[in-house]
Amino acid sequence: MSLLEVQNVSIRFGGVDAVRGVSLAVEEQQLLGFIGPNGAGKTTMMRIIMGMVRPQQGSVEFRGKDITQWSVQHRVQLGLALAQQIVKPLHSLTLLDNVALAAGARHMRNPLQAFLNVDRSEARDQARNLLDFVGIGNVNNAFPSEVPLGFIKRMEVARALALEPGLLLLDEPLAGLNQTEARDLADLIASLVTPSRSVLLIEHNIGEVARICSEIYVQENGQRLMQDKAERVMASAALRQAYLGEHKA
Amino acid sequence: MSYEIAVLTSMSIAILFALSLNLITGFCGQVSLGHAAFYGIGAYVAAMLTKADLALPIALIPAAVMAGLVGVLVGIASLRVRHDFLAITTMGVGFLFVGIVRKQDALGGEIGISGIPSVAFGRPGLLLLALVCMVLFILLSIYIRRSWLGFAFESISDDEDTARTFGIDVSKFKLLAFVVGTAGAGIAGGLYAHHIRFIGPDSFGFVESITVLAMVIVGGIGSIAGVAVAAAVLATLPLWLQFVDDYKLLIYGSLIFITMRFAPTGIAGIVHTLWQKRQAK
Ligand SMILES: Nc1ncnc2c1ncn2[C@@H]1O[C@H](COP(=O)(O)OP(=O)(O)OP(=O)(O)O)[C@@H](O)[C@H]1O
Numbered sequence: 224m225s226l227l228e229v230q231n232v233s234i235r236f237g238g239v240d241a242v243r244g245v246s247l248a249v250e251e252q253q254l255l256g257f258i259g260p261n262g263a264g265k266t267t268m269m270r271i272i273m274g275m276v277r278p279q280q281g282s283v284e285f286r287g288k289d290i291t292q293w294s295v296q297h298r299v300q301l302g303l304a305l306a307q308q309i310v311k312p313l314h315s316l317t318l319l320d321n322v323a324l325a326a327g328a329r330h331m332r333n334p335l336q337a338f339l340n341v342d343r344s345e346a347r348d349q350a351r352n353l354l355d356f357v358g359i360g361n362v363n364n365a366f367p368s369e370v371p372l373g374f375i376k377r378m379e380v381a382r383a384l385a386l387e388p389g390l391l392l393l394d395e396p397l398a399g400l401n402q403t404e405a406r407d408l409a410d411l412i413a414s415l416v417t418p419s420r421s422v423l424l425i426e427h428n429i430g431e432v433a434r435i436c437s438e439i440y441v442q443e444n445g446q447r448l449m450q451d452k453a454e455r456v457m458a459s460a461a462l463r464q465a466y467l468g469e470h471k472a
Numbered sequence: 473m474s475y476e477i478a479v480l481t482s483m484s485i486a487i488l489f490a491l492s493l494n495l496i497t498g499f500c501g502q503v504s505l506g507h508a509a510f511y512g513i514g515a516y517v518a519a520m521l522t523k524a525d526l527a528l529p530i531a532l533i534p535a536a537v538m539a540g541l542v543g544v545l546v547g548i549a550s551l552r553v554r555h556d557f558l559a560i561t562t563m564g565v566g567f568l569f570v571g572i573v574r575k576q577d578a579l580g581g582e583i584g585i586s587g588i589p590s591v592a593f594g595r596p597g598l599l600l601l602a603l604v605c606m607v608l609f610i611l612l613s614i615y616i617r618r619s620w621l622g623f624a625f626e627s628i629s630d631d632e633d634t635a636r637t638f639g640i641d642v643s644k645f646k647l648l649a650f651v652v653g654t655a656g657a658g659i660a661g662g663l664y665a666h667h668i669r670f671i672g673p674d675s676f677g678f679v680e681s682i683t684v685l686a687m688v689i690v691g692g693i694g695s696i697a698g699v700a701v702a703a704a705v706l707a708t709l710p711l712w713l714q715f716v717d718d719y720k721l722l723i724y725g726s727l728i729f730i731t732m733r734f735a736p737t738g739i740a741g742i743v744h745t746l747w748q749k750r751q752a753k
């Protein structure tokens with residue numbers, strides 16, 4: 224049984240078929256690359272998996288449970304976490320507290336429990352370690368408005384990790400980084416995969432995806448194109464067609 | 473002496489009332505333009521009960537419970553609306569309250585309730601009770617601010633969709649803010665009824681909702697100290713300056729506008745900035 228199993232999902236926004244009958248599986252301890260041209264429906268797939276939008280058809284199973292109708296917060300509690308393509312920092316909190324809030328999520332499972340817990344030092348320590356880990360420990364106390372986009376992207380990776388997810392969804396974490404930064408962060412992402420954690424990595428930087436992922440899933444125009452070993456995907460004519468087709472259109 | 477006692481009582485009640493809204497609007501980020509309705513519910517419940525010979529400190533409990541219950545209902549109804557729509561919904565609740573009370577003969581209808589009994593130990597007794605309630609609510613606010621509940625409120629106030637991605641059940645937290653905030657307003661209302669000793673539907677109308685919102689905004693949305701200071705000052709202005717009493721809506725409305733436009737962090741924000749400048753020197 225796969226860790227995540229998306230089956231035959233479709234979603235339509237107004238006149239746009241953003242995703243059409245797509246199936247996708249992520250195994251335990253897997254780093255799965257997810258690529259596709261602009262507008263392929265990658266972000267939409269991630270939003271379907273997280274429960275931020277409901278598919279009009281199909282199902283999502285995680286850890287053997289059918290979560291198609293679950294709310295975002297319950298999916299997070301079950302072990303999903305994401306860092307979105309468009310950054311969503313909490314602007315009124317420092318980078319440290321953005322991460323600490325996620326690190327203490329277990330204190331906030333219900334309001335009463337949250338009311339009875341006061342100590343934030345443990346969560347802040349965890350947050351400090353995670354920010355060090357993603358390489359921005361030097362700007363702990365800055366607010367999101369005071370740092371470049373690349374820092375916020377990393378903070379959001381740390382914030383997602385703080386939730387201790389079984390499956391981490393990353394939507395273009397390398398966007399906006401220069402080559403060395405992208406390489407460093409890609410190595411770090413590769414190191415996140417453990418027996419208890421898988422990663423689904425949406426990326427436009429195909430070079431880095433091919434370098435760190437052993438398996439790649441390709442989506443085009445809302446449909447599944449292929450899923451295979453990285454080298455086979457990279458060598459396929461269909462992939463080149465998909466990316467070139469973008470220009471033809 | 474009795475004048476000072478009356479002023480201090482007004483101040484304490486206003487601080488309690490403003491901090492109760494601060495919990496909903498300041499901590500949790502949910503705007504309310506109808507908070508006076510809950511103040512009114514507390515006032516009517518407490519007044520009816522003390523007229524039936526219950527002691528005020530005990531009557532304040534059902535006053536809080538009733539206001540809190542209605543607060544939950546309004547909260548549930550408002551869960552799906554945000555920002556401007558929430559403001560309009562809560563404003564509607566404010567008008568609804570006045571509209572309903574006007575038509576209830578049991579509540580004195582248009583005329584209201586007079587002859588509300590005085591409290592044991594008279595005016596000083598009421599002041600003491602108001603002070604105790606105010607201090608308890610301040611302590612509760614400070615504690616919530618420090619707890620994970622306060623942290624969760626902060627995240628919801630900042631961006632509730634992002635708060636959900638931390639696994640926070642936003643609806644439950646919002647409802648809790650509504651319950652505690654409206655129950656606090658209920659207690660403030662019960663005290664107010666026994667301070668003025670006459671209440672009518674118009675004591676809890678739109679003007680009062682705007683007044684309490686002005687206290688929160690001018691003080692600095694979310695700041696306990698700022699809101700308390702603003703509440704104390706704004707509650708006593710009409711006592712000293714007759715024209716403030718005559719033009720309440722105009723003056724408080726302008727205060728909200730000016731603060732939002734030129735100093736959105738209110739008194740607390742201004743003091744904080746000045747303090748940082750001093751430190752920098
Ligand atoms: N909420 C929405 N309402 C209407 N259309 C939408 C919505 N979300 C996505 N779409 C459309 O669905 C299609 C897929 O969008 P999506 O953002 O999932 O693509 P993507 O693969 O993530 O693209 P990119 O690589 O540019 O991030 C696009 O045509 C987009 O305009």
Ligand SMILES: [Mg+2]
Nearest residue numbers: 265266267308
């Ligand atoms: Mg996208």
